[in-house]
Amino acid sequence: MPRPRAPRPRSPDPQVSAWLVVGLGNPGPAYRGHRHNVGYLVAEALAARIGARFSAPRGMRAEVAEGRLGPLGPDSVKLAIMKSRSYMNETGGPVSKVQSWFGVPTSHLIAIHDELDIDPGKIRVKFGGGDNGHNGLKSIRRSLGTGDYFRVRVGVGRPPGRQDPADFLLSNFTAAERADLGVEVERAADAVESLMTLGLERTQSAFNS
Template sequence: MWLIVGLGNPGPGYVDNRHNIGFRVIDELAHRTGARFAAPARMRAEIAEGRLGPIGPDSTRIVLLKPRTFMNESGAAVAKATNYFKIKPDRLIVVHDELDLDLGQLRVKHGGGDNGHNGLKSIRKSLSTGDYFRVRVGVGRPPGRQDPADFLLSNFPPREADEVQIEIGRAADAVESLIGSGLERTQSSYNS
């Protein structure tokens, strides 16, 4: 079993923000697998269970998670889910926005620092480790002197809508590849 977490902020005002691209990738994976979200109060998250791969004993069970906490408290929901489903960090994939990558760039990695990302900091604090898989989806740097927080909490412009959808699909493909083919093969196929 794998736990796949998308990072973002809950609520309709944040849906299309750059900071919520992790949620959108999780929604794409739910769509692909036919999984439906529920929001058990004790979990502090929206959770959907599904399977990847061919129907039958060779399919892989997955749990998709979107924290119902704000970004800087994401770790609480991730810790609850890892405990409940008995998932170790080597079966955890976190999908998140990345300022240091342009839109159209993607990086898959294992472990590493938090690079100032409050969601990753919260997960590290709650799990006492940063040794889990990450799918970093590029959203680009803010123009000029715009505050990075304001940039992340703004929507992608309409002219980028098609490219954003392509990247959401690529990130979902990378998650599936990571589970099915491993880190090295996924990195060689998707890291740009």
């Protein structure tokens, strides 16, 4: 008989002080400007906000930045921000290693990723659910054995005409898209901060447009 699923988190657990934020993407400069790498951009924006630099701990296959959100004190939020050094379809292994190293439960994991089925300029925040064909999310599910974690989904829209979705994701943002990209990245970073401090329902009310 299958085990019942854990209750859906609606607000941060006061007993858990640390979070793991995972920006999904492919490593290396050749992929940096791709739509598929928007998760990396948001992770970098978050690290800049808390004044943290990425380093590559031995054996982790990831770049990690550590810090605290908010002023120092009992109410500050400790977080680790990571970018995998493996390709998207192998992201789960590094996520599992970093999660174990920092002792962060899956209920305090946030994945930031691109989403074809959401229009550019839109964000959706949710907990759990399917992977919608996203190879990074599928890899995380295989490694963690669950999809029950938070997702910040950054809309990139569907490809024009008959362009293959994979080719579309592995191509650079257009000049027009880049003009608004910085604002969209910062807004996604705002959504991550809101999840950690205010919880799911208030974050969805503010950002799910």
